Amino acid sequence: MTTKIDAPQFRKALGSFTTGVTVVTTHGEDDKDYGLTANSFNSVSMDPPMVLWSLGKKSSSLPAFQAAGHFAVHILAADQERISNQFAKSGTDKFAGCTIDRGHGRVPLLDGCSARFECRVVHRYEGGDHVIFVGEVLNFDSFERPPLVFHGGNYGMVMKKTDDAAAARTSFGDGWLGFLLGRAYYQMLLPVRNNLAGHDLRDIDYNILTVLSMGDGRTVAELDRLVSISGLRVADDDIRKLAERGLVVLDDGSEREGVVRFTDTGRSYAIELLAISKAAESDAERDLDYREAQVMKLLLRRVIQTTASMLPDHWQKDQFWRGNHLWTEPEPSDVS
Ligand SMILES: Cc1cc2nc3c(=O)[nH]c(=O)nc-3n(C[C@H](O)[C@H](O)[C@H](O)COP(=O)(O)O)c2cc1C
Structure with missing residues (x-):
């Protein structure tokens, strides 16, 4: 039995959890590139190094990610709001204007981000209306750029808290x-x-x-x-x-x-x-x-x-x- 909840209120409550913003990419069996904006990213394990993220079952990229053996997670930098919006729009050429490198499994790697993780898919779990992907990190880059933040449906930037009275x-x-x-x-x-x-x-x-x-x-x-x-x-x-x-x-x-x-x-x-x-x-x-x-x-x-x-x-x-x-x-x- 599914618990009855007020969906907008649930969404609002979840939105009070502040996250970064990532773009997850993969290379499909059809030789095409796939990617989407995701803030469900999280770290899982240090040893072995593992991360996770979840993908909505309605996403048009689902079949490509289900079949792919690799994905890359890009933690977006504070000045990459445009990239976030571009990869959140279904049915468009999401990679238009992006400079791409190739990583493990020919996965497209974007530049200008704050950090980047190349992963091998090790688990896929059903998670209600989402599929949870767990990846082992094969390679990562940290570019020290300040990250883009997402909170309550809005983009933001991180500001250090000060104790200065x-x-x-x-x-x-x-x-x-x-x-x-x-x-x-x-x-x-x-x-x-x-x-x-x-x-x-x-x-x-x-x-x-x-x-x-x-x-x-x-x-x-x-x-x-x-x-x-x-x-x-x-x-x-x-x-x-x-x-x-x-x-x-x-x-x-x-x-x-x-x-x-x-x-x-x-x-x-x-x-x-x-x-x-x-x-x-x-x-x-x-x-x-x-x-x-x-x-x-x-x-x-x-x-x-x-x-x-x-x-x-x-x-x-x-x-x-x-x-x-x-x-x-x-x-x-x-x-x-
Ligand atoms: C800040 C932000 C975070 C998002 N996080 C996720 C997520 O974690 N998982 C997901 O499936 N969609 C997420 N989305 C929505 C997808 O980016 C959006 O549905 C996208 O159009 C899916 O593309 P596709 O249908 O081409 O796969 C997020 C969107 C935004 C703007």
């Missing part, structure tokens, strides 16, 4: 988010500021050059609007001083309002500042691993989105990014 402190003061963001920003900006000081330039000059780096050719009023979020204001005098230094020109032309543009010197100096700030970013992320750096940016983007509604109207309507920015990898959605 300071991390959990919520009191106003040095636990205030604004203080932390501000302090991190000013500390990161020190190398840029030192460089500016060496050129006898100030914060307002940096702000103007930065806004021009995101899109050259702005009126003074536009520059003022965009810079105003920092609390600083741009006046004609600031532009005149930068022009005297040969960094910008005020292109009066036939336009009603003059437009400020980089000179060649100004553009190369802005690129130099950009390089210094990129180096400062790498330095700041030195003690973070890939996942932590990604999560930090993700959370900061959320804070930016949540607090954007507090911006004055004129600032919200302005767009920093234009086609003629100096960044190689623009992220326009970050600042709009």
Whole structure:
């Protein structure tokens, strides 16, 4: 007799168990490659080395796996969500765009994953609506890439838990988010500021050059609007001083309002500042691993989105990014 359970609730409860994501592949007797996304993977034994995974009986790959003597399990890396989705779609060319090596039993081996196990099938067990495959590991590779995670129907990344009491402190003061963001920003900006000081330039000059780096050719009023979020204001005098230094020109032309543009010197100096700030970013992320750096940016983007509604109207309507920015990898959605 089958126990009566609420299937959606059962599925939901199972989803609270966090797993990695794998792609299991094999080579069929028909000389075709087969594969599917599976999170039912688990380790079984150290000696002999054995692993298992289970395959739904409705899977179109079942006959191929039933007949095959070998399979390979690829533990997907954090940046392989696309591969996971590709191998979870039945009836498509799952291997499209994949670089393939051949392993034991001509099994297709994918690259870019976190770890890979080549296995010989040693047991097949009936498991309700699934078949459980147990394989002896013949060969494995560990690529040290951070893994993709699956929890509650969503993909995720692993983040180390910290016992640092300071991390959990919520009191106003040095636990205030604004203080932390501000302090991190000013500390990161020190190398840029030192460089500016060496050129006898100030914060307002940096702000103007930065806004021009995101899109050259702005009126003074536009520059003022965009810079105003920092609390600083741009006046004609600031532009005149930068022009005297040969960094910008005020292109009066036939336009009603003059437009400020980089000179060649100004553009190369802005690129130099950009390089210094990129180096400062790498330095700041030195003690973070890939996942932590990604999560930090993700959370900061959320804070930016949540607090954007507090911006004055004129600032919200302005767009920093234009086609003629100096960044190689623009992220326009970050600042709009
Ligand atoms: C994260 C994730 C984990 C999955 N785990 C399994 C699994 O362990 N076993 C299984 O049979 N299907 C699993 N699936 C579903 C299969 O990948 C999906 O049904 C696939 O289309 C089967 O392909 P096929 O019909 O071409 O064999 C999973 C899907 C996802 C997205």
